Amino acid sequence: MAVWQALEQRVLTQLAQVNLCRRIGRLSSIQGMVLQATGLDVRLGELVDIRPARGGRVITAEVVGLRSEHTLLMPYGPVDGLSLASEVRARGEAYSVPVGESLLGRILDATCEPLDDLPAPLGLVRMPRFVAPINPLHRSPITTPLVTGVKAVDVFIPLGRGQRIGIFAGSGVGKSTLLGMMSQYAEADVIVIALIGERGREVGDFIRESLGPEGLKKAVIIAAAAEQPAVLRRQAAYTATTIAEWFRAQGKHVLLIMDSITRFALAQREIGLSTGEPMGSRGYTPSVFALLPPLMERAGALNGQGSITGVYTVLVEGDDMNEPVADHMRAILDGHIVLSRSVAARGHWPAIDVLHSISRLAGALRTSEQKTQVERLRSALGSYQNSVDLIELGAYEKGSQPLLDTMIELKPEFDALLQQTPQEHFSSPAAWQSVRQLTQRLAKGVVHAG
Known part of the structure; x- marks a missing residue:
């Protein structure tokens, strides 16, 4: 009797699962x-x-x-x-996302089909692309720096493991080069890169020239080029984020790079308009701004797991930092790195405007000595920028401002601190040693000028 009851229960269970x-x-x-x-x-x-x-x-x-x-x-x-x-x-x-260790070193499309002409990755499991929001109490405090190997970032705009930051840039100011440097030199266990809406040529160039063979070994690249349908360009962001979440659950510290979140927004705008959503500012539909915060919130550090540090590029249309997507992203991220066209025009690379860039977690990631040093350098650089027109016109009278006098003398050393070629990799101790020396020279110069 018990056997028949068990069989009956099994049949009823299977019938309940049949989709009618x-x-x-x-x-x-x-x-x-x-x-x-x-x-x-x-x-x-x-x-x-x-x-x-x-x-x-x-x-x-x-x-x-x-x-x-x-x-x-x-x-x-x-x-x-x-x-x-x-x-x-x-x-x-x-759609569910296939995840696993065998994804490392692979170049895949938005549905995880190989683009690198290699066999499909094996030993994968599937995860849903949408997940429940993370309980805020399950997040770990962000107190450990993520060293990127880029001096200007590590000193002036430090990133912490689990932080989310945006790179705000127009066209032609070195965004891809900066991302390549971070991909190669960042002290992360795994790097997941989503290339969304890029030209096909740019995808290949980034992999060959910016990332390189060594960087690819610990990376997973998800690419949805500009000619792909909007639904796949949107999907690429979720695929990359889900893969990063799986590695985080294995205790890994992941660097998630999304280039660009603006093209994710454009893809969603295209989907929204096609399905009858009303237009808002600059044609963006309400769903665009509804989807951005949940996507960003999936990054972070979790108790008992690893971390996802998110770097999201934002394309500022016409260098307008207040366009809808840029303005919205500034509000939900933990900081922003601004790439300036005027800085790039001077041949200064990476073209980071450190005075207009900020990390909201900098206070928790620096020692008290480092805070003091950076504040002094920022103050001196700000003083110089406020008077740069007078200096370039020759209208500034030397001796009127001791700090500015010293800053004019040390400007080449400031530029050297902030500049870096793609082939150069600076460790954190080396970068802070340069900061310490420059701060000391600045203090001595001000005393002497005064």
Whole structure:
């Protein structure tokens, strides 16, 4: 009797798991990259397979909207060959991200398919791309610096393990070069890089020239180039973040680089407008600003696990630091690094404007001596910048301001502290030794000038 009861319970359990919803429908509309289907009972985010009526390649699409009896789909590839007779078959599942150690050293697309002409990674498990928010009490305090190997960053805008920071830059000011330096020299166990909306040539150039073979060994690269559908460009951000979360759960300290979060926002704007969302400032839809904070909050350091330090690049349109995405990102990140076109025009690389850049966790990451030294250097540099027009015009009278007199004399040494070629790697002790020496020279010069 007990055997029959156990068998009955097993059958009932299996029947409860059977999906009796409608799983097959037909396309009812094809407009650009948005497809409408009828006859389906699916969930938002679920995947479907579209089979052309006359045969051909099956196209994967994602459910991006639900409208009474219509299901809105965005395909993962070209829609050539589709017709209103095409069959749509629901998979009954949303996209999940394959994760595991074998991803290291690989270059993959937004769905983790290889781009490097190597066999598919083995031994992977799958994780959902969307996760529950992290309990704030499960986060670890951020007190350990993440040394990037870039002097200007480590001294003036220090990063901590688990911090989230933005690199705000226009075009042509050395953003990719700076990211390459951080990728090569950062003291992280694993580096996960999401290249979103980049030109195909730039993806290859970044891997070959900025990252290099050594940097690739401990990296995972997720690339969704500019020609990819918006749904895949958006997906690349979630894939990279999920992979970083898996390595964090293994106790690793991960550096997550996302280039760029602006193109993630543009992809979501394209999806939102295509599905009928209203336009807001500069055409951005409400969903863009609803998705950004949860994505950023997935980075951080967790109790009993490792950490994810997030570096997100923000493309400032027309060098406008107050455009909607840039303004929103400044509010939700733990700091920002500003790359300046005027600094770059002087041949100063990396073109970091240290006076307009800030790390909100700098106080917890520096010693009291380091705080004093950096404050003195910032003050001196600020004094020089306030008077730079007078100095360049020759209208400044030497002797009127002892600090400025000394700063003019030491300006080449300040520039040397802030400049660095991509081939140079500076350890933290070496960088702080340079700061100490410059601070001492500055103090002596002010006393002498006074």
